[in-house]
Amino acid sequence: MTDRGTKRYAGIRAAVVGTGLIGGSVLLRLAESGLDVAGWDPDLATREQARARGVAAPDTLEQAVADRDVVFLGGPLPTLPRTLARVAAATAPGCVLTDVGSTKVEVAEAADRLGLTDRFVPGHPMAGAESAGLAAASTTLLAGAAWVLCPAPGAATAGFRWLTGLLVELFDARVVPMSAPAHDSAAALASHVPHLLAGALAGAAQRAPLRDAVLALAAGSFRDGTRVAGTPAERTANMLLGNRARVLHELADVTEFLDGLAAALRAGDAAALTARYAEAAAVRSALLDRRYAERDREFPAEGDHAAEVTWLRELGDAGGHLTGCRVDTGSVAYTAWLPVTD
Amino acid sequence: MTDRGTKRYAGIRAAVVGTGLIGGSVLLRLAESGLDVAGWDPDLATREQARARGVAAPDTLEQAVADRDVVFLGGPLPTLPRTLARVAAATAPGCVLTDVGSTKVEVAEAADRLGLTDRFVPGHPMAGAESAGLAAASTTLLAGAAWVLCPAPGAATAGFRWLTGLLVELFDARVVPMSAPAHDSAAALASHVPHLLAGALAGAAQRAPLRDAVLALAAGSFRDGTRVAGTPAERTANMLLGNRARVLHELADVTEFLDGLAAALRAGDAAALTARYAEAAAVRSALLDRRYAERDREFPAEGDHAAEVTWLRELGDAGGHLTGCRVDTGSVAYTAWLPVTD
Incomplete structure (x- = not known):
């Protein structure tokens, strides 16, 4: 990660509320970048851990977010709406709010x-680990990650642009960019x-x-296939409850494909089985290659x-992403990338 | 991997028939260990690759296996019975035969x-890769792997003991040790x-x-969860067809657990969902810790x-394994390990 970000965003004041694995990793990276940043977590021991790692962690949420330019919201998904309300009440209308939760529609x-759509930009960095808490957070967990932000027309667009530039510069x-429903459908799968x-x-x-x-025979396929079952x-x-309808919808498509594999296996139909696996392998090639x-584009x-x-x-729906956003006099310029389809 | 194996098994003559990813990795490691080893594959280009990597690869199966002390059988699963018959016909009754296929009952x-049970010891090294062929084989792919061997009473026991010592010494x-049906049930899951x-x-x-x-959002869980879909x-x-009944049986247990997760999710039952995930996490702890x-034991x-x-x-059924087998005058001594249950 470069440190050029400290130039463009050097003067800003940031806060992170809910400093577990993801929020904590945001906090640590912002601090490492030299930003004026404060963290807050409802858990006292977590606040003390933050201080021990050299980051300001006031005793109240209100102290942490007062006079900040941007606040990242973390913590358990069900708590986000209430945290959002509290943070909004304690910050000025010009303060950009975003979250790092794994579902976006709720x-x-x-x-x-x-009434916060003008300054709240829903967000989701696609990274994680089996571990939890600030103790497992790191300055590099989110480096280079795909990071969903949900743009919206009107006043909200300014926040989206500004945050895009910040995330590119500070987190690589x-x-x-996706709508919240498109994110939740894609994230379901x-x-x-x-x-x-x-x-x-x-x-x-x-x-x-x-x-x-x-367990004695477990090699790669079992280890990989069960890894995220070890998450808290x-x-x-x-996460599942926060995206219930879409998860069940996508699960039905997966079990339909699974039923097809099982039927081919039951019938001893090697050709059908091989054809389905060739189809499955195509998405692996698409992923890896x-x-x-x-x-x-400019607007x-x-x-x-x-x-x-x-x-x-x-x-975003086409699998593309942004690696730059700069607002100059009269126009906004995006550096954008689209997957090449052969 | 130590080279002490070259002492005890220094004089033996080995062959590998079917030198793809797994068979090829056996071949390369045996050659690296200084054994007199020959490889054979029905594919001419593969035989030439073997020669290019410095390993003897005669033009016929019969030349490759003549006068060998042990022959490893690789290649596609459905070909193994026929390969076994050909190799048996071309070797002396004292030559130990084993295979590296992923199912064992067939x-x-x-x-x-x-009529080969006295000298054929079914085997299965638990290792693999998405890639295939001798080009992807390596001397280290099987290093330290769990390696199933199926012991049987009577004359077959001698082959099992001898092969156990060889695999420990040359492959770490x-x-x-499992029966073929127990292997196939455990390997199914x-x-x-x-x-x-x-x-x-x-x-x-x-x-x-x-x-x-x-694909744009695919992070760890999708990458890990689809990895083996990229195998040929x-x-x-x-592999699936070679273990059809047991795979379908174990799949039913997995889909039953999946149905339970989906039902809890559909009902919005956070407690039931969390309880099932805690159960799932227990097997991860058991695997990692x-x-x-x-x-x-001596016999x-x-x-x-x-x-x-x-x-x-x-x-083997209890998840244990052997790291040594030595036959002295009158007795056989196994170095054996059992998982500790807390």
């Missing part, structure tokens, strides 16, 4: 109800259903009469931003 | 039909069902309207070996 709707982020499958494989193994023999159970449950072409700095937001969402 | 039954193997789940997740993603957005489709199909206690070198084979199979 918190976006909460922001709507609270690939910012993926990219993250939430994989957690269900891992839980099912691990749970069945735990109950198996030959459990210890299974409550966090996983919150992705190449991108640069597709930069007027002022206006209702409708065309800009439409272009941004289409970019 | 090949064990073939050996029974061929943890030899897991430890390896084959994970391949089905990975295929289903990857296949559904490939078909998803938001496929490119899913035909190899995966052969396993500790072993040494449980060495008479001669006799029908029934007690010895029973003990060996129980050791």
Whole structure:
């Protein structure tokens, strides 16, 4: 990660509320970048840990967020709407708010109800670990991550642009612009259903009469296939419950493909089985061999931003991302990348 | 890996028939250990590759296996029974035969039909890679792997003991002794069902309207959960078809657990969801935190070996393994390890 970010965003004052694994990693990286940053967590021991790592951690949320230019919201998903309301009440209207939660529709709707859509930009850095808490956080966990931000037309666009620039400069982020519903649909398949499958494989193994023999034979496929079943159970449950309808919808597509594999296996149909696996392998190639072409765009700095937001969402839906956003006099320039389809 | 193995097994002559990823890795390690070893593969280009890597690769199977003390059988699963018959016909009765296939009942039954149970020891090293062929093989792929061998009473025991010592010394193997049916049941859950789940997740993603957005958001859980869907489709199909009944049986247990997770999610039952994930997490802890206690045993070198084979199979069923086997005058001594249950 370069330190050029400290130039453009050097003067800003940031805060992170909810400093567990993800929020804590945001906090530590902002502090490392030389920003004036404060963290707050409802857990006293976590606040003391933050101080021990050299970061300001006042005793109250209100002290932590007062007079900040940007506040990142972390912590358990179900707490985000209430945290958002508290942080909004304690900050000026010009303070940009964003979150790092793993589902976006619920918190976006909460922001709507609270009248905060002009300055709340829903966000989701795509990174994680089996571990939890500030103790497991690091300055590098989010380095280079895909980081979803949800743009919206009108006044909200300014916050999206500014935050995009900040994330690129301070986290080397690939910012993926998506609507909240598109994010939750894609994340259901990219993250939430994989957690269900891992839980099912691990749970069945735990109950198996030959459990210890299974563990003795466990090589790559079992280790990889169960890894996220080791994440804290409550966090996983919150994530799934926060995106329930979409997760169940995507799960149905996955079990349909699984049923097809099982039917081919049951029938002893090698050709059908091989054909389905060839289809499955295609997505692995697409994942591993992705190449991108640069597709930069400019838009007027002022206006209702409708065309800009439409272009941004289409970019994200197509698997693209941003690695730059600069507002100059009269215009905004995006550095954008689209996957090349062969 | 130590080179002490070259002392005890220095004089032996080995062959590997079917030198793809696994067979090729056996071949390369045996050659590296200084053994007199020859490889054979029906594919001419593969034989030339072997020669280019400095290993003898005669033009016919019969030349490769003539006068050998041990022959390892690799290659596609469905070819193993026929390969076994050819190799048996071309070797002396004292030549120990083993295979490296991913299912064991079918090949064990073939050996029974061929009257080869006295000298064929079914085997399965638990290692692999998405890649295939001798080009992807390496001297280290199997280093330290769990390596299933199927012991049987009577004359077969001698081959099992001798091979156990060889694998420990030359591959640093943890030899897991199991019956062929127990292996196939455990491997169904430890390896084959994970391949089905990975295929289903990857296949559904490939078909998803938001496929490119899913790939843009794919972080650890999707990458890990689909990894083995990238293995050669035909190899995966052969593996599943070679263990069809047991795979479908274990799959039913996994989908039952998955249905339970989905029902809890559908009902919005956070407590039930968390409880099931806690159960799933337990097997991850068991996998990652396993500790072993040494449980060495001796048996008479001669006799029908029934007690010895029973003990060996129980050791494997309990998740244990061997790291040594030495036959001295009148007795056989195993170095054995059992998982410690807290």
